[in-house]
Amino acid sequence: MTLALIIIAVVVLALATTVTLRRRRRARVPLAAPPRAAMPEILVEEPEERPRLDDVDAPGLATRLGSSRGVFDRVRALGAGDVSDEQLDVVEEVLLRSDVGVATTTALLADLRASGAPHGVASAVKAALRAALGDADRGLRDVADEGRVPVWLFVGVNGVGKTTTIGKLAQREIAAGKNVILAAGDTFRAAAADQLTLWAERTGADIVRAAEGADPGSVVHDALGRAAAKGHDLVMADTAGRRVTSTNLLDELAKIRRVADREPGQVVETLLVLDATTGQNALSQAQEFLAAADVTGIVLTKLDGTARGGIVVAIQRELGIPVKLVGVGEGVDDLIVFDPDAFVDALVEA
């Protein structure tokens, strides 16, 4: 009897120990792998929303101009009255640092010397910059001759922001009620057409693309045919970033243009895209392109970054081609119609 009791006690004890160990092992499992229920919380986390330009709370142009505005801090600190030599030195240094360029700086300093600064040096600099920007028509033409489809052609060297600008503009034109088709004329890399396809998907634009290495002219030609057949309102043609020193590449660009301008198409805007962060280099690139393509407007990108906004003034004054749009970020809403008054205010105003 006693032996039977002892045996039962030993069995019960053994069973209890096994159950406890199993529970402990089970209890450790969640530490190694968190319960699945926790995962959707991470997956559905909303990305931080980017401010839209038409948001009242969105940061103003001055904030978006990044380092460009900072360059003018020293000018803002100058007083009113006669302009001393020391003040002129500060203005000269600031204008050169802001990428206005030597020619424009010299002209602006001569103006300042002649007229003084009754309302303060900052205000005089602002007026001089504004005058240098002129009053060109900055609108984008979007109407072609009867029976033809308007084409916007985008040109510029590698990485300046052509494809991104097309995406941003497609969004804007589609929001305005236009039926837009994109032509992936950059056939040098398959990734270029992929990038444009992403923008087409994002914005709801139609797209024509071809295999890597295909003739860019034939892509544009196909896009025009499709636009005419389907009644699209606007064709936006991307091109490969080109090395402007190579005559062959500029010839290629001229060929694309001829195709785009043949019926049923009509090139109504050739937009040269320039990267503001490259400063005076952007200016020399522009001069090369102007000689080869019939440029109707300039898109100056990346003004939000390390750019020095004065390059807008240099480009406008020295090339005489209107800066029509400026890029202030990588997002779809980060493209602004260039407004010279708002721009000089944002750069110089206190």
Ligand SMILES: Nc1nc2c(ncn2[C@@H]2O[C@H](COP(=O)(O)OP(=O)(O)OP(=O)(O)O)[C@@H](O)[C@H]2O)c(=O)[nH]1
């Ligand atoms: N910060 C900033 N980045 C920009 C802006 N515009 C374009 N970018 C970025 O610049 C890089 C190059 O832009 P793309 O649109 O690919 O330039 P691309 O001219 O088409 O270049 P290629 O196809 O190589 O000739 C991308 O990372 C863009 O997101 C802008 O206004 N601000």
Ligand SMILES: [Mg+2]
């Ligand atoms: Mg591109």
